[in-house]
Amino acid sequence: MRKSIVSKSIVSKSIVSKSIVSLITLIAILAFLSSTAAAASKVTLQPASKNVYAGENITLNVVVTPDTQISGIQFDLEYDGSLFQIAGVTEGNLFSQSGQNTLFSPGQIENGKLTNVYGCILGSSSVSTPETFATVTLKANTGVQGTSQFYLRNVTVSSSASKPVDVRLVNTGITISEPEAKKPRGLLVKLIKSILG
Numbered sequence: 001m002r003k004s005i006v007s008k009s010i011v012s013k014s015i016v017s018k019s020i021v022s023l024i025t026l027i028a029i030l031a032f033l034s035s036t037a038a039a040a041s042k043v044t045l046q047p048a049s050k051n052v053y054a055g056e057n058i059t060l061n062v063v064v065t066p067d068t069q070i071s072g073i074q075f076d077l078e079y080d081g082s083l084f085q086i087a088g089v090t091e092g093n094l095f096s097q098s099g100q101n102t103l104f105s106p107g108q109i110e111n112g113k114l115t116n117v118y119g120c121i122l123g124s125s126s127v128s129t130p131e132t133f134a135t136v137t138l139k140a141n142t143g144v145q146g147t148s149q150f151y152l153r154n155v156t157v158s159s160s161a162s163k164p165v166d167v168r169l170v171n172t173g174i175t176i177s178e179p180e181a182k183k184p185r186g187l188l189v190k191l192i193k194s195i196l197g
Contacts, residue, residue, distance in 0.1 A: 040166035041066045041157045043075065043133075045150050048172055053179045055142045057087060060150060060172070062117075064094050064157065065130040068165055071095070072120030072158035073133055080148035081112030083176055084138045091119060092132030100125045106134075126160035140176045147175040 042065040052058045064073060073094075089106035096102050100121045107117035117134055121127070152169045159165050 040168040044170040045172040060136040069126035069160040074118035076153040077114040083148040087137040094131040094133040
């Protein structure tokens, strides 16, 4: 009887220690996977979300947060061309932040697409400090309302050795709304409008 209690106790301790070892192993694997997944340069469209009135301009920044030394980037941008038009694309300070010479192409503007925007450092320099790569000036079309999602596509970020690095994309949406001045204000305005026709 005593032998069986002792052997049950040993078996029980063995199961507990195996469970602890398994749990520690699982935690180590999860920590490794999360650190591997987190190792990516982030390309973010800012602002995260925004409202704008029809006919107004708004700027959309393409911000790069490198996780390693980088020296070049290219991207396309997709959006709802019935709501927004691109008025211009200018270079940010990402690659010139330390006084380096750069090459920048503002890309080609089509209806609902901006393609082949790219830039790089001329020479052997690289950067790792987060900064704006490009600023896209948008014009909200007149006479429309709605939300357009803006999607980064075909994004390639190059390391200082001209090799592509892993990227994580953060897209955004912008809503066009009717100006306050055009919105009816209360029952009196509705009554006056109905009388005047």
